[in-house]
Amino acid sequence: MDTMMTPYIPVSRAYRSRLSEVDWDNLQPGAVATDHMLICDYAGGRWKDAEIVPFGPFSLSPTSLVFHYGQTIFEGMKAFRTEDDRVHIFRPGKHYQRLVKTAQRLCMPVVAPEIFREGLRRLVELEKDWVPAQPGGALYLRPFQIATDTRLSVRVSDSYRFAIVCAPWGAYxxxxxxxxxxxxxxxxxxxxTGFAKCGGNYGGALYPTEQAMAEGYDQVLWTDGIHHKYVEESGMMNVFFVFGDKLVTPPLTDTILDGVTRDCLLTLAADAGISVExxxxxxxxxxxxxxxxxVKEAFGAGTAAVVSPIGTIGIDGKDYYLPVEDGEGHGLSQLLKNALDDIRYGRRPDVHGWNYFVDTAI
Structure with a gap:
């Protein structure tokens, strides 16, 4: 991503900052958006100039296609503050690759990589005071794209809006x-569209998740859509199990999201010589x-939740329990989480080139 032309992105600054509204000692995920956002519109077969403006509402017609026919996609990313007080965006290239696949599946134009790249960098650089310094904190980044044509007919839109908003983030x-x-x-x-990050996937999951929560669970562990025989993923997380001394995770298919955290953990497991299946x-x-x-451990992995130990698995009306330590994982899950955090917070060398610092071109 570093050989492209860098676009000029103008900035209109917010009149008043909302930083004082953040409870830094009790960060609620996504509760307060930062002062600015990026917007870029597509019309006439091309992307217009991007700009960074004060955070605020969009003005859309009630007949905008996004409200009716499901052309809405997004990514979930994070920016981190390292122990030497530098701010970086974690794996923007990998997230862009997934956004491309999602956009193509939803018949949407792919936002230009230089807009994605420089837009993220400029926005996070501008909002760097919003990046938490405490352990486990991050600035969540939400690039998204919606259809904006105004007509009530089932068709592919000719116009779109791409935007990026941000919010401080704590433990999910x-x-x-x-x-x-x-x-x-x-x-x-x-x-x-199971592999894509589109709104419909999450909307369709709400009812069964609410049903599970009414039974005392936090998430559902999804199974395949044909026979409900094979485990796929858990809510908004990919899932891992430790069978004996082996780390096991389901393979990617067109029904499972290609998680960036999943990819990181598999790489770090290989680095550590852990047996993976x-x-x-x-x-x-x-x-x-x-x-x-x-089965010694089970845990979920995702950008929002990072690495979340699973303490209880309910199967056909019976609960099975796994050991956890004070809400944290143990064994392989904790080892991998620590390794990932050490890279994100600058405590160990980033040998894989995952951290893209905002004070240098990405």
Whole structure:
């Protein structure tokens, strides 16, 4: 991403900062947006000039296609402050690759890489005071794109708005997660949009998740949409299991999101010499492993939740329990989380080139 022309992105500064509204000792994920946002419109077959403006509402017609036919996509990213007080964006290139795939699946034009790259850098540089300094904190970045044509007919829009908003972020799950294996509802089917970060995937997941929460769970553990036999992912996280001394995670398909945190953990596991298996995991195998003690750990991985230990797995009405320590993982999950955090917060060398510092061109 570093050989492209760097676009000029004008900035209109907010009259008053809302930094004082942030409770830095009790960060609630996404509760307060930063002072500025980036917007860039697409019309007439091309992307217009991007600009950074004060955070505020959009003005859209009630007949805008985004409200009716589902052309809405997004990414979830983070910026971190290292221990030597530098600010970086974590793996923007990997996130852009996924945004491209999502846009193509939803018949949307792909925002120009130079707009994505420089827009993120300029925005985070401008909002660097919003990047938390405390351990576990980050600035969450939400690039998204919506269809803006105004007509009530099912069709691909000719105009779009791309935007980026930001918010300080703390721990998403304060303790170990309790999940329910979902055997009735389906998150994604083969040939669908399960691999994409589009609004419909999340809207369709709300009802079964609410049902699970009413039963005392935090998330559902999704299974395949055909036979509900194989584990796929958990809510907004990819899922990992430790069978004996092996780290196991389901393979990527068109029904599973290609998680950036998932990719990081697999890389770090290889660096540490951990035995890894990327293969299907059946509910029956998981249940047997829990009953016999072969399954030592389970955890979710995602940008929002980072690495979240799973303490309880509900299968067909029966709960199985896994050891956790004061809300933290242990064993492989904690080792991998520590390794990832050490890179993000600048405590160990970034040998994979994942940290893109905002005070240098990315």
């Amino acid at each position: 799950f304060p303790g170990p997660v309790k999940v329910k294996v979902e055997r009735e509802f389906t998150r994604a089917a083969k040939g669908g 990327v293969r299907p995991v059946s509910v029956e195998e998981l249940q047997h492993g829990l009953e016999t003690g072969v």
